[in-house]
Amino acid sequence: MKSVREIFKNKEYLLEEPEVTQLLDYCDELQDEIVEFKFQKINNKELAMLDMLREVIKGCNEIEKEQMEHQRFGYDAPDYQATISNLKNYIYERCRDEKIYL
Numbered sequence: 001m002k003s004v005r006e007i008f009k010n011k012e013y014l015l016e017e018p019e020v021t022q023l024l025d026y027c028d029e030l031q032d033e034i035v036e037f038k039f040q041k042i043n044n045k046e047l048a049m050l051d052m053l054r055e056v057i058k059g060c061n062e063i064e065k066e067q068m069e070h071q072r073f074g075y076d077a078p079d080y081q082a083t084i085s086n087l088k089n090y091i092y093e094r095c096r097d098e099k100i101y102l
Contacts, residue, residue, distance in 0.1 A: 048098040052091060059087055 066078040
């Protein structure tokens with residue numbers, strides 16, 4: 001992307017024109033909006049990732065609790081394969097929904 005100086009380097013007198021000044025002001029506003037939008041987009045993805053990580057940790061804690069109950073009380077052993085599969089599916093679905101590409 002060229003800067004204003006590059007665009008008008010041979011005709012700097014055009015920068016004095018009111019229409020050009022308005023156009024440049026408008027471009028500055030649009031650039032600010034684009035930067036803000038990109039920040040919001042990144043921030044939303046960051047929040048989605050944090051939420052996803054919390055859910056994964058919660059799932060891991062539950063499977064650890066099942067393992068301790070199995071060892072201590074002889075309850076049924078956790079189904080690790082199903083847990084791993086469920087966690088992977090959850091991560092992939094959330095990433096698809098949030099447009100997060102791994």
